[in-house]
Amino acid sequence: MFDDHLKIMTMLKEAGEVVGRKKLQKMVFIAKKLSFPFQEKYQFHFYGPYSEELTLRIEELCNLGFLQEEKEKVSGYSQYRYMLNEEGDKMASSFGKEIPGLGQCVRSMNEQPSRFLELVSTIMYFDKLTKEQVIEKVHIVKAKLKYSDEEIQEAFSYIESLMQMKN
Amino acid sequence: MAKPLGQLHEEKVFKDPVHRYIHVRDELIWKLIGTREFQRLRRVRQLGTTYLTFHGAEHSRFSHSLGVYEITRRIMDIFHGRDQWDDSERLLVLSAALLHDVGHGPFSHSFEKVFGVDHEEFSRDIITGDTEVNSILRLMGDDFPHKVADVIAKTYPNKLVVSLISSQIDADRMDYLLRDAYFTGVSYGNFDIERILRVMRPTEDGVVIKSSGMHAVEDYIMSRYQMYWQVYFHPVTRSAEVILSRILHRAKELYEDGYVFRESLTHFESLFKGNISLEDYIRLDEGVMQHYFLLWQDERDEILSDLCRRFMNRKLFKYVDMVSISDIHELYKLFEEAGLNPKYYLIMDSSSDLPYDFYRPGEKEERLPINLLKPNGEIRELSRESDVVEAISGKRRTDHKLYFPSELIEAMDDENVKQKIKNILYK
Incomplete structure (x- = not known):
């Protein structure tokens, strides 16, 4: 009951503030792939793994009065900023369960640019493929973003470091 | 070497209540429809438990899949000869349209949540694994099944091809809105699909809509909005879904606790153990599930029997x-x-x-919106041009x-x- 909402609140409490819906989407996806207990269903979209369920859950948390959403204009587009409000913070503290290891991973991801998290999440989406196949896939599905070999290697190393952080 | 698949000597047609006729000219499509994995979709309802609210909603994923194929086929005809459209992708798109739901399980929404499985993974496995579907697809080339699976998974490099099956205005959504409205008997799911198809244009990044067709798209968005509130989010259907998911949770919990069921759990055992094979999965359908629900009405466990009686007798x-x-x-x-x-x-x-x-324009790079093509070649996101869509986009x-x-x-x-x-x- 309400557990999945509380997990998202716990994550936001750890993060403090997340800027950008895309970033939030990728952070939850990566956390899920790291075996943190998130249940949101993801599909691959134009910009990488995306969960409609998460989008709606965030909206629900805003409507329930636990989450603060601030909309700002950035070069002609809307960008959203998320943080728990006082009620949400109380709620997460009273009913949320601690998720061991989550805080450090979340804070680290939150410091990364969205472009990098998009790459990391895309790599993790194809985790059943070999490393060579994943790299080939990234170049195909993310052709427009023109990720360099260095960025891709950095993303693989980052995934390793997240796994260590988690443990 | 196997004979390559071409055109049928005579076109086959299926009578369809939504599109009147579904036309099949390609041998590949005809053979795919005849596979056991595709025929199984006759035994999976498109709307899960909605039939307990709207008694007409007994239509299957089989008829929806044929509908998505038919809409895509018509789009192919409209795109034929246009610069941005590569006709060599035609059979790939049609196969993906036909097979996009082939991995759906019985009452798949609750089923997937409870057992942690994903119908998209099963779709890929059915398309690329040891199945009748795969053996037919391979007649088009060894890598053809993987290409079809990539289109369905939205990881195929040609974004236009992907957008025909999965975008905010795609063949899948257009068919299910019309079909669900027809079978539930509601009057608000309809929109002018002929007009929308006529104003669709291919671009490198996906389908756009000529701005002269904006009002037809507004109607589609309105239909989608109303169907969500009136049919898909209907609280009585959700009550049935809640009970269904509790049945599955309870049965699984009992199994894990070593409870001895009166009847053998042949079809569920590997699912409960978390090691379900593709073959086990293909054997599951809604008939099988309801067979167990009937039996479980007489189980000794009071919670399981009560929940099953509620579901079977609509005591929600x-x-x-x-x-x-x-x-x-x-x-x-x-x-x-x-x-x-x-x-x-x-x-x-x-x-x-x-x-x-719902339709939402979203934030930059969140997901692809519906784009309108203005006469001067400019591309504009739908809600920036349409007051109606903008009004709905801001609603609860x-x-x-x-x-x-x-x-x-x-x-x-x-x-x-x-x-x-x-x-x-x-x-």
């Missing part, structure tokens, strides 16, 4: 709009005090628990309900506890 849970979180916690305690297991009899259900979405899209068995509450012996529960639920 009542609901109220969500009460505060602290009240829910209080209710939890009171239910336990009264001997009613809240895990199975006090369920909160949110709109995010449902597999449907969330809903929370609390489900409970009202007659079991009425039957509680402890009057004090009963009254406290009712005071919270009906305040």
